[in-house]
Amino acid sequence: MSTxxxxxxxxxxxxxxxxxxxxxxVGAYAGDYIRAIDERTGKIIWQARLSAGGQATPAxxxxxxxRQYVVISAGGHGGLGTRNGDYVVAYALPSA
Numbered sequence: 001m002s003t004x005x006x007x008x009x010x011x012x013x014x015x016x017x018x019x020x021x022x023x024x025x026v027g028a029y030a031g032d033y034i035r036a037i038d039e040r041t042g043k044i045i046w047q048a049r050l051s052a053g054g055q056a057t058p059a060x061x062x063x064x065x066x067r068q069y070v071v072i073s074a075g076g077h078g079g080l081g082t083r084n085g086d087y088v089v090a091y092a093l094p095s096a
Contacts, residue, residue, distance in 0.1 A: 013055035013077060019068065023093075027054035027072045030080045034058060034072050034089075050074040050089055053082025068093040 014028035022039035027050075029035070034054050036046040053076035060070050070091045076084035 013080075014057040017058045017060050017070070019060055025058040025060065025070050025072075027056050027058050027074075029054065030082070032074070032082055034070070034091075036070075048089075048091065051083070051087045052076040052085025053080065055080065055082065063092075067095055 014026075016024050016026045016028070016037075018024050018039065023045075024037040024039055025034065026037060027034040032050045032053050033047050034050060035044050037043065038045050050072070052074040054072055054074045055077045056073045056075070058070050058072040060068060062068055070093065072089055074085055074087040074089055076082045078084070
């Protein structure tokens with residue numbers, strides 16, 4: 001039996017959110033970014049630098065006019081060395 005460690009990469013801080021249109025929003029990186037990934041291709045199609053580390057789970061909701069928004073808390077993480085802060089950041093997806 002092998003005792004080699006599993007190739008798991010970095011631990012995850014937060015989970016991703018998948019939209020009905022096939023976008024996956026992730027903020028659980030060891031950095032200050034939130035990213036949108038195409039569910040079909042796995043490619044990053046959008047990213048934004050946050051004011052502090054984005055080690056959190058994004059939330060998504062529909063506004064009154066039917067426009068979709070993505071929100072994330074950006075507070076940083078001392079163990080990862082990301083910038084600390086106290087922010088809630090919202091992004092609006094393009095109108096249909």
